[in-house]
Amino acid sequence: xxxxxxxxxxxLMGTSDANIKFDxxxxxxxxxxxxxxxxxxxxxxxxxxxxxxxxxxxxxxxAKPYQVKQVRDIILxxxxxxxxDG
Numbered sequence: 001x002x003x004x005x006x007x008x009x010x011x012l013m014g015t016s017d018a019n020i021k022f023d024x025x026x027x028x029x030x031x032x033x034x035x036x037x038x039x040x041x042x043x044x045x046x047x048x049x050x051x052x053x054x055x056x057x058x059x060x061x062x063a064k065p066y067q068v069k070q071v072r073d074i075i076l077x078x079x080x081x082x083x084x085d086g
Contacts (some may be wrong), residue, residue, distance in 0.1 A: 004031045005084055011072050012081065017065035022058035025071060029054065032080050050078055 007024045010016055026043060030036060034045035034054075043056045052074045056067050075081055 004028050008075070008081060008084060011068060012075070014069070014072060017068040017072075018062065020063050020068045021061060022056065022063045023061075025056065025063045025068065029071065032075070032083055050074070052077075 003024070004027065007020070007028045011020060011025075011028070026036065029045045032047070034047045037044045037046070041057050045054045045056070052070075054067065054071050054074060056063055056071075058064075
């Protein structure tokens with residue numbers, strides 16, 4: 001399992017939302033096909049066909065826990081977890 005797969009697994013488990021590295025979450029979203037737009041400290045992601053637009057900000061080197069939860073909900077709602085396999 002690669003780095004993206006490990007990050008995805010930790011996010012889906014939901015037991016360590018406060019310990020997800022911001023750069024790992026960014027890389028995962030990009031790997032899942034999201035485009036990143038940076039406006040100041042805000043990193044906004046969008047993907048064609050998905051109305052949800054995660055808006056991330058870092059806390060030190062980590063992502064904010066509530067934003068990790070939002071990303072998890074998007075991944076589950078749109079069945080994106082399987083896209084890392086291919």
